[in-house]
Amino acid sequence: MKKIILTLLIASTLVFTGCLQDDDTPIIVEETTNNYYNDGNSGSDEDYETIIKAGGIALDETWTSDKVYVLDRKVVVQEGVTLTIEAGTIIKGRAGTGSLSSALIIARGAKINAVGTADAPIIFTSESDNIEPGQTAGTNLTSANKGLWGGVIMLGRATISVSGDTGLANIEGIAADDTFGLYGVDLADGETFDDEDNSGTLQYVSIRHGGALLGEGNEINGLTLGGVGRGTTIDNVEVVANVDDGVEFFGGTVNASNLLVWAQGDDALDIDQAYSGTITNAVVVLGDDSDHGLEIDGPEGSIDGEFTINNLTMIGNTTTANGEYADFRSNAQGHVNNVYAYGFKDSSDVELDNDGVATNWNDGLITLGTWEIVLPSGVTDVTSIFANKAENVTVTGFGDTATAVTQGSQTVGANTSALSWTYANTAGSLGF
Numbered sequence: 001m002k003k004i005i006l007t008l009l010i011a012s013t014l015v016f017t018g019c020l021q022d023d024d025t026p027i028i029v030e031e032t033t034n035n036y037y038n039d040g041n042s043g044s045d046e047d048y049e050t051i052i053k054a055g056g057i058a059l060d061e062t063w064t065s066d067k068v069y070v071l072d073r074k075v076v077v078q079e080g081v082t083l084t085i086e087a088g089t090i091i092k093g094r095a096g097t098g099s100l101s102s103a104l105i106i107a108r109g110a111k112i113n114a115v116g117t118a119d120a121p122i123i124f125t126s127e128s129d130n131i132e133p134g135q136t137a138g139t140n141l142t143s144a145n146k147g148l149w150g151g152v153i154m155l156g157r158a159t160i161s162v163s164g165d166t167g168l169a170n171i172e173g174i175a176a177d178d179t180f181g182l183y184g185v186d187l188a189d190g191e192t193f194d195d196e197d198n199s200g201t202l203q204y205v206s207i208r209h210g211g212a213l214l215g216e217g218n219e220i221n222g223l224t225l226g227g228v229g230r231g232t233t234i235d236n237v238e239v240v241a242n243v244d245d246g247v248e249f250f251g252g253t254v255n256a257s258n259l260l261v262w263a264q265g266d267d268a269l270d271i272d273q274a275y276s277g278t279i280t281n282a283v284v285v286l287g288d289d290s291d292h293g294l295e296i297d298g299p300e301g302s303i304d305g306e307f308t309i310n311n312l313t314m315i316g317n318t319t320t321a322n323g324e325y326a327d328f329r330s331n332a333q334g335h336v337n338n339v340y341a342y343g344f345k346d347s348s349d350v351e352l353d354n355d356g357v358a359t360n361w362n363d364g365l366i367t368l369g370t371w372e373i374v375l376p377s378g379v380t381d382v383t384s385i386f387a388n389k390a391e392n393v394t395v396t397g398f399g400d401t402a403t404a405v406t407q408g409s410q411t412v413g414a415n416t417s418a419l420s421w422t423y424a425n426t427a428g429s430l431g432f
Contacts, residue, residue, distance in 0.1 A: 053071055058081060060081055062083075063091070064089060068090045068091075071150075074102070074103055074174075082111040082112070087117045088117075090133060092125055095128070098213070102212065104153070110199070112202065118204060118236075122205045124205070124208065125141075126141065127149065128141070129209065144288075147211045147213065151220040154199045154228050159276070162184070162251075164301065167186060167193065184227040196230060198229060199232040206423050207242070209241050213243070219265075223247045235256070235258055236418075240427075245270040246270075248269075248270040256277065257281055259283070271332075271334065273299065274333070275307045278307070281414050282313075284315065289320060293325050294314075294327070295329070299331055306333045306335065309337065314340070315430075317343065317344075317345075339372070339412065340371075340372050340413025341372075342374035350399070353389055358395050359390075373404060382403060417432055
């Protein structure tokens with residue numbers, strides 16, 4: 001076996017216009033050509049280049065499937081710029097925490113055009129992953145390998161509900177003084193929300209092994225959507241082995257379909273700040289460290305918004321210390337329909353967390369459609385899974401739409417065959 005490495009370093013200084021701070025890194029492109037000779041791991045016998053990116057992307061560009069792209073710290077697609085990523089392209093995030101954590105950020109007014117296919121998905125993973133062009137999986141990482149880089153962040157100008165009704169916020173996982181982390185609009189400055197905002201397309205995209213720590217209790221989600229509008233396409237996206245949440249929606253109106261989250265460290269699907277889009281056909285597979293399948297928070301300001309989830313399958317885990325079905329918290333508002341769940345612990349519940357959400361349930365701001373649950377050992381009444389934890393508000397009918405089923409006899413839940421392309425399906429032996 002022989003491997004020849006040729007490295008060319010190119011550094012360019014750009015003038016950034018309001019997106020990057022002075023202490024942010026300019027674009028640095030390092031091109032490394034790796035020549036492999038039948039070493040047993042190459043996706044093909046062809047040479048390929050490794051392109052290292054850091055800082056801001058100020059002009060339209062295309063990332064191609066014959067190269068590997070490495071994110072060195074934050075890479076920001078700036079306002080007015082479109083980043084196109086070809087089907088089958090591999091993007092790797094460099095290890096680092098705090099200001100050195102890596103992420104791809106689509107700033108407000110920018111677009112990403114990442115359209116993979118079932119046979120050639122676009123893959124975001126860790127630099128330590130030995131996957132190469134032409135492959136859909138490496139051989140050295142598993143679902144236990146988390147926090148090896150950051151994640152993917154998309155930001156827009158759709159409606160968000162934040163404290164003080166400012167209409168503007170800085171996204172989780174990015175330092176507060178970095179203006180490229182802003183989402184929503186500045187209502188005090190006369191700006192208006194754009195619920196049709198278009199941040200581009202993510203289609204057949206796999207995001208793996210992320211969640212690097214920015215600060216104590218502040219990790220980056222696998223896919224973070226802040227104020228993203230319904231002009232954006234999110235379809236066939238999986239998140240695997242992320243330290244924090246799988247996919248988190250901070251307000252916005254974007255619709256998302258065919259989502260899969262496997263082995264996240266916190267919550268699989270997390271909703272905040274009056275997200276009012278629709279999630280259709282999703283699968284949640286809890287791992288040994290996972291918390292909730294769903295964590296639902298509501299408006300933080302006076303702007304209300306109700307989400308909808310249709311056709312969801314949740315697969316539990318009896319090993320994790322937490323492993324709940326769902327938690328409705330802090331003024332949650334939304335509707336969760338056609339859910340199939342199995343594999344959870346006997347202590348797992350669907351919870352109304354406080355007086356506010358209990359009141360929202362009574363007022364019809366939270367509803368549950370058909371839920372079919374395979375009862376854990378020791379549980380004999382499906383309605384006992386649905387817990388009202390409010391101190392002062394009683395509810396009626398919570399859990400009445402749920403029925404107990406045997407595994408495989410369900411009539412609701414996700415169409416899992418639509419997600420058979422995923423790495424999780426193969427590596428997790430899910431049988432889709």
